[in-house]
Amino acid sequence: MENDKKRISGIVYVIASVIVVAAIVTAIVLWKNSGKPSPSSDETAVTVTSSPSKELTPTATATPTVTPTATPTATPTAEPTLTVTPTGTEEIIWDEAFWVTFVTDEDPEYRESVAKFPDVPLVIPNKISTRAWDSPYVFEGWYDVENPDVLYVPGSEYNENRDIELRERWKQVSEEERELVSITLSGNREDHVITDRYSVYEGEKFFLFLDKDLDIPGDFGDNIELIMETLENEIGFTFDVFGREERMYFGSSLFGGTDPWRAVDNGTKQAIYVIADRTDEHMISYASAGAAVFVMYELFSDELWNSVESYRENDWRRGDDVYYDTIAHELTHSLTNRYYEGITRIMTEGSAEYYAELAITALKDHSKDFQGRYSMVEALKNEWIDETITKDNAETFFADDYRDLSHANRGDEYTFGRVFCEFLGEKYGATFMKKYLEAAKERGLGSQYCSTNNNVEPEKHAALMKELFGDDVFVKFAEWLDGSYQK
Numbered sequence: 001m002e003n004d005k006k007r008i009s010g011i012v013y014v015i016a017s018v019i020v021v022a023a024i025v026t027a028i029v030l031w032k033n034s035g036k037p038s039p040s041s042d043e044t045a046v047t048v049t050s051s052p053s054k055e056l057t058p059t060a061t062a063t064p065t066v067t068p069t070a071t072p073t074a075t076p077t078a079e080p081t082l083t084v085t086p087t088g089t090e091e092i093i094w095d096e097a098f099w100v101t102f103v104t105d106e107d108p109e110y111r112e113s114v115a116k117f118p119d120v121p122l123v124i125p126n127k128i129s130t131r132a133w134d135s136p137y138v139f140e141g142w143y144d145v146e147n148p149d150v151l152y153v154p155g156s157e158y159n160e161n162r163d164i165e166l167r168e169r170w171k172q173v174s175e176e177e178r179e180l181v182s183i184t185l186s187g188n189r190e191d192h193v194i195t196d197r198y199s200v201y202e203g204e205k206f207f208l209f210l211d212k213d214l215d216i217p218g219d220f221g222d223n224i225e226l227i228m229e230t231l232e233n234e235i236g237f238t239f240d241v242f243g244r245e246e247r248m249y250f251g252s253s254l255f256g257g258t259d260p261w262r263a264v265d266n267g268t269k270q271a272i273y274v275i276a277d278r279t280d281e282h283m284i285s286y287a288s289a290g291a292a293v294f295v296m297y298e299l300f301s302d303e304l305w306n307s308v309e310s311y312r313e314n315d316w317r318r319g320d321d322v323y324y325d326t327i328a329h330e331l332t333h334s335l336t337n338r339y340y341e342g343i344t345r346i347m348t349e350g351s352a353e354y355y356a357e358l359a360i361t362a363l364k365d366h367s368k369d370f371q372g373r374y375s376m377v378e379a380l381k382n383e384w385i386d387e388t389i390t391k392d393n394a395e396t397f398f399a400d401d402y403r404d405l406s407h408a409n410r411g412d413e414y415t416f417g418r419v420f421c422e423f424l425g426e427k428y429g430a431t432f433m434k435k436y437l438e439a440a441k442e443r444g445l446g447s448q449y450c451s452t453n454n455n456v457e458p459e460k461h462a463a464l465m466k467e468l469f470g471d472d473v474f475v476k477f478a479e480w481l482d483g484s485y486q487k
């Protein structure tokens with residue numbers, strides 16, 4: 001029961017958070033490309049390759065007159081150009097674009113402009129200044145130069161149809177607030193580190209950013225390392241599939257909107273946060289390419305647990321084992337997202353369930369925690385798919401992708417997806433996912449999670465499955481399923 005509840009509320013939240021993260025990434029990509037001479041065709045839908053000078057925008061009307069062919073008068077080298085979608089199917093009416101100009105606070109001469117199209121919200125990106133890790137300043141957001149009381153935080157939307165100049169606002173933080181401690185872990189499950197400050201642990205492939213008031217077993221770091229290695233072996237590529245990625249942005253509800261570990265540069269290593277839910281907000285774990293965030297009751301210190309009534313009086317919520325399957329699930333999201341984000345709900349959640357199961361099974365004899373979670377995962381395997389899958393409707397279910405949230409049985413994308421991935425793994429080997437991701441990326445397929453193409457187009461994914469695994473892949477799936485995992 002507990003598990004069901006956690007999962008259902010979790011699913012809704014994960015979807016919401018993934019969308020926000022994707023939106024942030026979209027804006028960042030737009031931004032990063034704004035200085036590049038020729039963006040690669042698979043990256044962004046619309047890219048401005050240089051900032052047009054202000055002189056090109058008439059002051060009398062709200063509509064900029066910049067056209068792709070116009071030559072700026074003030075900065076002759078900055079000829080605006082426009083890149084349309086990789087498919088070339090969208091025509092952008094350049095005359096209607098507005099300019100959102102971002103200015104650093106350290107160097108007001110340094111500015112980047114992003115085109116905003118009428119009635120299309122622009123997602124506010126992260127800062128562009130880079131400050132030393134021990135800088136006493138923390139980025140708060142962007143303020144409207146003409147109206148400094150208006151602050152836009154990264155991830156929020158700019159919806160107005162007018163040009164705007166936004167400038168970075170940084171806040172100075174105290175020594176105490178910045179205090180971090182680096183910890184070591186013994187490797188033995190019996191040893192524990194209680195975090196009384198924000199703490200950092202560096203692994204081979206990851207950085208662990210630990211909240212205060214956690215109780216971390218000595219083998220936690222080693223076990224994460226093992227999970228990451230196992231996932232890499234099974235999926236067929238590694239966590240360093242790309243370079244540095246933006247880390248998680250915490251919304252205003254967490255840590256006052258700042259990242260207490262911002263002082264630590266994780267470089268290309270995976271960022272893994274373990275967060276304490278101090279007021280029982282039912283926070284749940286989630287992940288993006290740049291980071292994975294875990295809320296694990298079983299890792300809360302006794303002091304934290306006993307200080308919250310709804311925890312203290314419901315000790316069953318704490319669990320006996322460390323939920324390493326949750327860690328494997330979210331890290332699968334990070335690993336596949338690092339390669340390509342444009343995959344369907346079914347393949348996103350199904351692959352995370354499937355590879356987590358493989359990892360837990362591979363590691364089941366490693367410790368009591370893995371053994372406990374393996375038993376749980378095996379028991380959950382018999383969860384039923386709500387509908388009856390037949391060879392006549394299997395493709396329709398896949399192509400529908402449970403996208404209608406109003407009637408879809410929430411959670412079925414996990415179950416259907418896991419079973420479908422199990423079928424693919426059995427028939428085509430566990431690296432089917434690599435094959436699928438490579439082909440989806442090559443074709444620029446979209447999904448709601450994707451920063452470069454967030455068109456929800458699961459039908460194209462269904463067609464791709466047939467192309468990769470045979471025209472009859474869905475028929476074969478239904479035959480393989482043969483009524484199992486169903487009511």
Ligand SMILES: [Zn+2]
Nearest residue numbers: 014333349352
């Ligand atoms: Zn998931």
